[in-house]
Amino acid sequence: MDMVFSHSDDVVSREIDGALIIVPLTAGVGDMEDDLFSMNETGTEIWNLLDGKKTIREIVDALAGQYRADAGEIEADVSGIVKELLKRRMIVEATAA
Amino acid sequence: MSKRPPPEHPHPALQKSGILLSGKALIGLMRAVHARGLPFRFTAGGHSMAPFIRDGDVVSVSPLASGDPALGDVAAFVHPETTFLCLHRVLSVNGNRFLIQGDSIPDRPDGMIPREAIIGRVTRVERAGRNVRLGLGPERLLIALLSRCGMLTRIRRYAGPLTACFSRRHASCETR
Numbered sequence: 001m002d003m004v005f006s007h008s009d010d011v012v013s014r015e016i017d018g019a020l021i022i023v024p025l026t027a028g029v030g031d032m033e034d035d036l037f038s039m040n041e042t043g044t045e046i047w048n049l050l051d052g053k054k055t056i057r058e059i060v061d062a063l064a065g066q067y068r069a070d071a072g073e074i075e076a077d078v079s080g081i082v083k084e085l086l087k088r089r090m091i092v093e094a095t096a097a
Numbered sequence: 098m099s100k101r102p103p104p105e106h107p108h109p110a111l112q113k114s115g116i117l118l119s120g121k122a123l124i125g126l127m128r129a130v131h132a133r134g135l136p137f138r139f140t141a142g143g144h145s146m147a148p149f150i151r152d153g154d155v156v157s158v159s160p161l162a163s164g165d166p167a168l169g170d171v172a173a174f175v176h177p178e179t180t181f182l183c184l185h186r187v188l189s190v191n192g193n194r195f196l197i198q199g200d201s202i203p204d205r206p207d208g209m210i211p212r213e214a215i216i217g218r219v220t221r222v223e224r225a226g227r228n229v230r231l232g233l234g235p236e237r238l239l240i241a242l243l244s245r246c247g248m249l250t251r252i253r254r255y256a257g258p259l260t261a262c263f264s265r266r267h268a269s270c271e272t273r
Contacts, residue, residue: 022111037111
């Protein structure tokens with residue numbers, strides 16, 4: 001929960017028509033053919049908060065405050081997405097500022 | 098960076114994108130990838146560059162880090178009138194302006210395109226999993242000159258079967 005993550009240098013992301021598109025830079029190429037990902041609204045919000053400064057705890061608190069939702073539920077959401085992004089090397093662990 | 102991500106189904110918040118990107122979105126992503134100094138690979142549509150680039154070919158567009166596009170290069174540019182992304186050949190260079198035209202549409206030149214509208218150059222074409230080299234090598238100079246004097250389409254008309262055969266012979270067996 002005290003870990004800090006930032007976007008990996010191996011991806012490029014852009015918000016297009018309200019959807020976040022992530023292009024992994026596989027083998028030195030930005031590849032639209034196989035590896036294009038899109039994030040839903042929740043995922044996009046979490047992605048934007050993974051800025052290399054905020055801890056996971058701070059992200060959960062920010063979202064819980066914003067949505068007045070159960071912190072446990074939000075924590076599960078954030079953890080799940082962070083785990084997925086880590087597995088796909090879209091984010092990397094950063095040192096807290 | 099060289100290893101592909103795991104193949105399992107992603108988290109519901111993160112989906113393999115099946116959306117069709119508009120020209121503007123494609124340009125935005127291409128610019129973002131180029132900002133990292135890397136080529137951008139995607140499926141090209143249309144017939145204006147046949148037979149060298151065909152509808153459905155997968156092309157890689159590299160950033161212009163090594164200098165301006167040269168005669169014969171296939172440039173990726175934002176068409177000043179339509180704002181669409183185009184992949185057409187450079188037929189002549191006049192300072193910071195480039196005469197550009199599709200290989201198979203001699204009657205519809207794109208005109209003099211300013212340098213700032215050019216995003217990159219096509220450095221690779223793949224067709225059915227094979228690299229297609231014809232059109233991007235040294236012969237691109239000849240293609241540009243023939244295209245400029247209106248000879249390319251005439252040659253294609255009379256030597257179509259020969260061109261197809263030549264294209265096949267120049268396709269390498271390299272697969273993705």
